[in-house]
Amino acid sequence: MSFNYDQYIRGGKLPHIWCPGCTYGIVFKSLLRAVDFLKIQKDDIALVSGIGCASRLPGYVDWNTLHTTHGRALPFATGLKLSCPDKKVMVISGDGDATAIGGNHFIHACRRNIDITTIVLNNFIYGMTGGQHSPTTPVGHLASTMPYGNVDPNFNIPDLAKGAGASWVGRGTAYHVPALDKLIIEAIQHKGMSVLEIINACPTTYGRRNKFKSATDQLLWMKDNSLPITAFDKLPPEKTAGKFPTGVLFKKEAPEYCDTYYAMVERVRKPKEGRA
Amino acid sequence: MGTLKLLQGNEACAEGALYAGCTFFAGYPITPSTEVAEYLSRRLPLIGGAFIQMEDEIAAMGAVIGASLAGKKSLTATSGPGFSLKQENMGFGMLCEVPCVIVDVMRGGPSTGVPTGPSQSDIMQCKWGTHGDHPVICLTPGYVQEIFSETVRAFNLSERYRTPVIVAFDEIIGHMREKIEIPDKGVLEVENRKRPTCSPAEYKPFDETKGDVPPVADFFSGYRQHITGLNHHSDGFPVNAHPRIHTDEQRLIRKVEGNRKDIIRYETFMLEDAEVAIFAYGVSGRSGKNAVEQARAAGIKAGLFRPLTIWPFPEDEVAALASRVRAIVVPELSLGQIIFEVERCAKGKCRVEGIYRVDGDPITPEQIFDKIKEVK
Numbered sequence: 047m048s049f050n051y052d053q054y055i056r057g058g059k060l061p062h063i064w065c066p067g068c069t070y071g072i073v074f075k076s077l078l079r080a081v082d083f084l085k086i087q088k089d090d091i092a093l094v095s096g097i098g099c100a101s102r103l104p105g106y107v108d109w110n111t112l113h114t115t116h117g118r119a120l121p122f123a124t125g126l127k128l129s130c131p132d133k134k135v136m137v138i139s140g141d142g143d144a145t146a147i148g149g150n151h152f153i154h155a156c157r158r159n160i161d162i163t164t165i166v167l168n169n170f171i172y173g174m175t176g177g178q179h180s181p182t183t184p185v186g187h188l189a190s191t192m193p194y195g196n197v198d199p200n201f202n203i204p205d206l207a208k209g210a211g212a213s214w215v216g217r218g219t220a221y222h223v224p225a226l227d228k229l230i231i232e233a234i235q236h237k238g239m240s241v242l243e244i245i246n247a248c249p250t251t252y253g254r255r256n257k258f259k260s261a262t263d264q265l266l267w268m269k270d271n272s273l274p275i276t277a278f279d280k281l282p283p284e285k286t287a288g289k290f291p292t293g294v295l296f297k298k299e300a301p302e303y304c305d306t307y308y309a310m311v312e313r314v315r316k317p318k319e320g321r322a
Numbered sequence: 323m324g325t326l327k328l329l330q331g332n333e334a335c336a337e338g339a340l341y342a343g344c345t346f347f348a349g350y351p352i353t354p355s356t357e358v359a360e361y362l363s364r365r366l367p368l369i370g371g372a373f374i375q376m377e378d379e380i381a382a383m384g385a386v387i388g389a390s391l392a393g394k395k396s397l398t399a400t401s402g403p404g405f406s407l408k409q410e411n412m413g414f415g416m417l418c419e420v421p422c423v424i425v426d427v428m429r430g431g432p433s434t435g436v437p438t439g440p441s442q443s444d445i446m447q448c449k450w451g452t453h454g455d456h457p458v459i460c461l462t463p464g465y466v467q468e469i470f471s472e473t474v475r476a477f478n479l480s481e482r483y484r485t486p487v488i489v490a491f492d493e494i495i496g497h498m499r500e501k502i503e504i505p506d507k508g509v510l511e512v513e514n515r516k517r518p519t520c521s522p523a524e525y526k527p528f529d530e531t532k533g534d535v536p537p538v539a540d541f542f543s544g545y546r547q548h549i550t551g552l553n554h555h556s557d558g559f560p561v562n563a564h565p566r567i568h569t570d571e572q573r574l575i576r577k578v579e580g581n582r583k584d585i586i587r588y589e590t591f592m593l594e595d596a597e598v599a600i601f602a603y604g605v606s607g608r609s610g611k612n613a614v615e616q617a618r619a620a621g622i623k624a625g626l627f628r629p630l631t632i633w634p635f636p637e638d639e640v641a642a643l644a645s646r647v648r649a650i651v652v653p654e655l656s657l658g659q660i661i662f663e664v665e666r667c668a669k670g671k672c673r674v675e676g677i678y679r680v681d682g683d684p685i686t687p688e689q690i691f692d693k694i695k696e697v698k
Contacts, residue, residue, distance in 0.1 A: 056548075059559065088546060089542060089543075089544050089546060090542060092541055092542065094388075104548065105548055105550065105559060105560070108546060109546060110541040110542060110546055110547065111546075111547070111548045111549070112388070112391065112541075112548075112549050112550075113548070113549065113550035113551060113552070114384065114387075114411075114414065114551060115384070115410055115411055115414050115551055118380060118381070118384045118411065120381075120384075121348075121376060121380070121381035121382070121383075121384030121385045121388065122384045122385065122387055122388035122391075123388060124348075124374070124376070124381070124384075124385050124388060125346070125348060125384065125385035125386060125387060125388025125389035125390075125391075125392070125396070126388040126389065126391065126392050126541060127388075128346070128372045128374060128385070128389065129346060129372060129388070129389045129392035129393070129394045130392050130541070130542050133541075133542050150377050150378060150381070151377060151380075151381050151384075153377075154376070154377035154381070307372070307374075310367060311367045311370055314367050314368060315367070315368060315370065
C-alpha cells in the first residue's frame with residue numbers, strides 16, 4: 047500500500063513554492079515517512095525554520111510549526127525545547143541559513159548538545175534570492191555574486207557540527223532515498239544535538255549556471271560522487287578525491303543540555319540535609 | 323504586609339518578573355543590565371524555571387519568543403548595543419503577537435559608547451528600532467520600587483495585548499539601591515494571556531473576528547498552528563500583496579493605540595496651577611521633582627509631568643498641558659529625542675525647551691531650576 051502523505055499535509059497549502067526540479071519535495075516526503083515510522087504524534091512535534099527555500103517546508107506539514115527570522119531557527123527552537131523538554135523539536139534549514147547568518151547559533155546549539163534534530167538542506171546556493179554564493183558553493187563555481195567563479199572557501203557542514211560538539215552527525219542525499227529515510231529516523235531517535243546534512247539540487251539558480259544540463263544531472267552527480275562512509279573509509283585518499291561520504295558520519299554519547307539543566311534544578315530544589 | 327528589601331533597580335526588575343510569573347529568561351551579559359540575568363540565574367532554577375545564557379543577544383531574543391510560544395512568561399534584559407541586536411526578532415514578536423518583556427537598561431551610545439554611564443538615548447529606538455510599522459508599549463519607571471511594579475505591569479500588558487513590552491530605564495536607577503516593598507502574592511494583579519476555548523479545528527491564531535487581541539494557543543497544547551514572520555492570514559499562513567496586510571497591520575497598531583487609556587500612566591507633581599511644566603522620566607524625572615521644589619520655594623509656579631508609559635506617547639495629556647502652561651522644559655540624557663514628541667503634541671501653544679546631557683552624569687536639579695528661571 048502506498049504511503050498516505052495527506053494525513054500530514056495541511057489541506058489547501060499545496061502547491062509548494064519550490065521550483066520544478068528542486069529536490070526539497072523528495073526530502074519532505076522522506077521526513078514525513080520517518081516521523082510516521084517513529085509514530086510521533088502530531089501534537090508532540092514542532093518544526094522550526096529560518097528563512098530561505100528550505101524554511102518554507104514547515105508551512106505544509108500539520109505539526110506545530112514556526113517560521114522565524116533568517117538564521118535564527120535554532121535559538122527559537124532552543125526556547126521551545128528548554129520549555130518543553132519532553133517534546134520533539136526539529137529544525138529545518140539551508141546551507142546559508144544554518145552556516146552563514148546562523149553560523150553562531152549552529153555551533154553553539156552543537157556545543158550545548160541540546161536535543162534538537164537539525165536537518166540542513168545543502169543546495170550549495172542561496173536559492174530564494176536568486177543564486178548568490180553560500181558557505182558551501184564549491185570554489186570556482188558560478189553564482190550571481192561570483193560571476194568570475196567562487197573564490198570563497200567552504201564549510202564542510204558535518205565537520206563543523208562534529209567539531210562544535212554535536213553528538214550525532216550524518217549526511218544523506220536527495221538521490222539515495224531509502225537510505226535517507228533511515229538517516230532521518232536515526233537522527234530523530236538520537237538524544238542530543240543531531241545534525242543531518244542532506245545534499246540537494248537547485249537547478250534554477252545553481253545547476254543551470256554550473257553546467258548541469260538538467261535537474262536529473264544534479265541527482266546523478268550525487269550518485270556518482272558520493273560513497274557510503276563504510277566504503278569511503280576503506281579507500282585510499284586518491285580513490286576518494288572529489289567524493290563525499292554519506293551515512294552516519296559520527297556519533298557519541300554525551301550529556302544532553304535539558305537533562306543537565308533540569309538535573310541541576312532538581313538538585314538545588316532539594317531541601318538541604320540537616321536543615322529543617 | 324509585604325517583604326521589605328534593599329535592592330538595586332536591576333534586582334527589583336528581576337523580582338518584578340518573578341512576581342508576574344516569569345519562568346523563562348534568556349540573555350547575554352552586557353553592562354549595565356547584567357544583574358537582571360545574574361539574579362534570575364540564581365532564582366529561576368529554585369522555582370523550576372529556565373535560565374539560559376545564549377551565544378548572543380539575537381539568540382536570546384529568539385529563545386524568549388520560542389519559550390513564550392510554548393506558554394511561558396519570558397523575559398530578556400539588555401543594554402545599548404544588545405538592544406540594537408534584538409530589534410529584528412522583537413519585530414517578529416510584534417508581528418506574530420508573542421507576549422514577552424524586554425528590559426533595556428540604557429547606557430551611552432552610539433556604538434560601545436559609555437557602557438557604565440546612564441543615558442536616555444534609546445527612547446526613539448524603543449519606538450522605531452525594528453523595521454516596518456509596529457505597535458510598541460514601553461514603560462519608563464523612575465524609582466526602584468517602580469521598576470518592580472512596572473515590570474509586573476509590563477508582563478500584564480504583554481499578556482493582555484499579546485505583544486512584546488519594553489521596560490526602559492537608565493543605568494543610574496538600574497544600579498541605585500533603594501528600599502522597596504515586595505507585596506505579598508495576590509496584592510498586585512497578575513494577568514495571563516487569553517487562551518482559546520474553541521476546538522483545535524476551529525482555532526485560528528490571528529482571528530480578527532475574535533477581537534483585536536485574538537486568543538493565543540500554546541505550542542504542543544493540541545492547537546496545531548503555523549506561526550510565520552511573513553504577513554499572514556487569520557489562520558497564520560502567509561499572505562502576499564493583499565488588502566489583508568493593510569487591515570491586519572492597522573489592527574496591530576489599534577490594539578495598542580486604541581487602548582491608550584488603559585496603557586498610559588504618569589505621575590504629576592504640583593502641576594495644577596503650574597506656569598512652567600517639566601516633562602521628564604526616569605532619573606531626569608527625579609531631578610525634575612527636586613527642581614520643582616526649589617522653584618516653588620523661590621515662588622515660581624512649576625510642576626512636573628513624569629510619564630511611566632512613554633509609548634504610546636501621552637499625546638492628549640501633553641497637548642492639554644501645553645494649552646495651559648507658559649513653557650514645558652524637557653530634560654533628557656540625550657541630545658534631544660523625546661522633546662520632538664513633546665513639541666509635536668504642544669503644537670506651538672507654549673515654549674518647549676530642552677536640557678540635554680550625554681557626558682555620563684545625570685541632569686542636576688540645579689540645571690533644571692536654572693532653566694525654569696529662564697523661561698518663567
